[in-house]
Amino acid sequence: MKSAVFAALLVAAPAAAATPSGISDASLKADTAQLASDAFEGRKPGTPGGDKAVAYIEQRFAAIGLEAGNHGRWTQDVPLVTITTAPTPLVLSGCAGGAQECRAATRTALSYGTDVVLWTKRQVATQTLANSPVVFVGYGITAPEKGWDDYAGLDVRGKTVVILVNDPDWQTPTAGKDAGPFEGRAETYYGRYTYKFEEAARHGAAAAFVVHDTEPAGYGWNVITTSWTGPQIDLDQPDKGMGRVGVEGWITKAAFERMLGAAATGKDLFALTKAAQTKGFRAVPLGLQASATLSNEITHSASKNVIGVIPGRRFPSETVLVTAHWDHLGRCPADATGDDICNGAVDNASGVAGVLTLAEAFARGPQPARTVVFMAVTGEESGLLGSRWYAEHPVYPLALTAGGVNMDGLNVGGRTHDITISGGGKSDLDTMATLVAKAQGRFVAPEPSPEKGGYFRSDHFSFAKLGVPMLRAGSGVDRLDGGIPAGQAAAADYTAHRYHQPSDNYDPKWDWSGAVEDLDLYYAVLRGLADSHAWPNWYAGTEFKAIRDTTAGERHP
Numbered sequence: 001m002k003s004a005v006f007a008a009l010l011v012a013a014p015a016a017a018a019t020p021s022g023i024s025d026a027s028l029k030a031d032t033a034q035l036a037s038d039a040f041e042g043r044k045p046g047t048p049g050g051d052k053a054v055a056y057i058e059q060r061f062a063a064i065g066l067e068a069g070n071h072g073r074w075t076q077d078v079p080l081v082t083i084t085t086a087p088t089p090l091v092l093s094g095c096a097g098g099a100q101e102c103r104a105a106t107r108t109a110l111s112y113g114t115d116v117v118l119w120t121k122r123q124v125a126t127q128t129l130a131n132s133p134v135v136f137v138g139y140g141i142t143a144p145e146k147g148w149d150d151y152a153g154l155d156v157r158g159k160t161v162v163i164l165v166n167d168p169d170w171q172t173p174t175a176g177k178d179a180g181p182f183e184g185r186a187e188t189y190y191g192r193y194t195y196k197f198e199e200a201a202r203h204g205a206a207a208a209f210v211v212h213d214t215e216p217a218g219y220g221w222n223v224i225t226t227s228w229t230g231p232q233i234d235l236d237q238p239d240k241g242m243g244r245v246g247v248e249g250w251i252t253k254a255a256f257e258r259m260l261g262a263a264a265t266g267k268d269l270f271a272l273t274k275a276a277q278t279k280g281f282r283a284v285p286l287g288l289q290a291s292a293t294l295s296n297e298i299t300h301s302a303s304k305n306v307i308g309v310i311p312g313r314r315f316p317s318e319t320v321l322v323t324a325h326w327d328h329l330g331r332c333p334a335d336a337t338g339d340d341i342c343n344g345a346v347d348n349a350s351g352v353a354g355v356l357t358l359a360e361a362f363a364r365g366p367q368p369a370r371t372v373v374f375m376a377v378t379g380e381e382s383g384l385l386g387s388r389w390y391a392e393h394p395v396y397p398l399a400l401t402a403g404g405v406n407m408d409g410l411n412v413g414g415r416t417h418d419i420t421i422s423g424g425g426k427s428d429l430d431t432m433a434t435l436v437a438k439a440q441g442r443f444v445a446p447e448p449s450p451e452k453g454g455y456f457r458s459d460h461f462s463f464a465k466l467g468v469p470m471l472r473a474g475s476g477v478d479r480l481d482g483g484i485p486a487g488q489a490a491a492a493d494y495t496a497h498r499y500h501q502p503s504d505n506y507d508p509k510w511d512w513s514g515a516v517e518d519l520d521l522y523y524a525v526l527r528g529l530a531d532s533h534a535w536p537n538w539y540a541g542t543e544f545k546a547i548r549d550t551t552a553g554e555r556h557p
């Protein structure tokens, strides 16, 4: 049941949509053009171009009239570590053919890059995995609120767990009576590989491998090899990564099948998958031992989140978050035109311009009741690093952060009849956004590929994971000019020809009218939150509600 305060907010937010926010495309264009210019060299953290982006945003925050957001400083340091590993092949040894005793020992070596990709997040010169017993743990999920535990009755300390990607019901419909317990085809956080490694660490496993499969993973093996080989940048955590599983990795489906051929279970991948998709599944020891050695080169660096605030008038200790990542890929392989700068105009100079534009709108309006925190975060492209660091070391307590909006790529192709809400239907913010869209004469369209887990792929997720309700809306596809075919064609063209490529350049001919309408929507939601004393929450049964509820006592209704 909704509290009266929240019910009032559901009326106030769409009403705010009727009040002109004064948002125009003027600074959207100017800021995007600046941040995406060659002078910023693609805004890679740790480069002069990255430093320039930080300085630019800081100076813009100050010019807008924000206050420095980190105890008088404009930035928060984000310590980073880069580990480059040189691993041996992953060797599996054991007994062949399901014999009770070991008559014929087998030895299977999985090659680095083709069969397996492995790494360690531990800051150690050498990480070894020695004769670690291998256990198939299905989807590797412990979800008490769903009565599901793939680790039930199992002690995996010192063992190597092998895990299927996505969640058990990814082949069922997204909604309706045939949808499975994990939101059907839509991916829940339990389906993400990051979750699988975290859960394996909680259970004390020595190593964890996720089995790659293109459809449920959402990308091919080529993405795994390009993303997970070479120098790996991550947060320099106080525990130096020792809380992580010692060896993490992906293996191909074919390699896992070879592994099963050598194992003593007599079960093939089909049978094991079927069992893993059934509630009450029990983990299966494979009768194999895994061994590998990883030699690591370790370097340290730092980057910065940029934070500016408008202090709250009535509830200054309560905050509302507005975020976008400033970093991009920097120099990258030259394209056919010889362009070797990945400028990241849409991704995500436009999102930072959105944060600046919303800051201007708030600065023009009455002082909000709550403090509004505007933040441009670093390291998104390397795994949501800046937002993760803030979420784990917040300047303003997450328990008193009412909610927020993250932007990653604004619509530069004109107005749409619809908007999409990523991970739609998870929290009260989605309801607010839906009502505001309606007040704008728009509607919420279903997310085009919910199985790809879009909600877990940008910075809002770092906050959501620790309980803060965060809205991530995307531009719709149903364009006023050209309808759904035009919107779909533009989206496909961006993915194929500009996304993470040197051609993601600023274009003065872009039509920002759709972005302005989206920003009006964000402004209405944020204004509603910032001027109220209501606490939106996650819906019952969603994966982030339990952690939010642990701090419920700190929020005064």
Ligand SMILES: [Zn+2]
Pocket (backbone or CB within 6 Å): 325, 347, 348, 380, 408, 409, 458
């Ligand atoms: Zn991005």
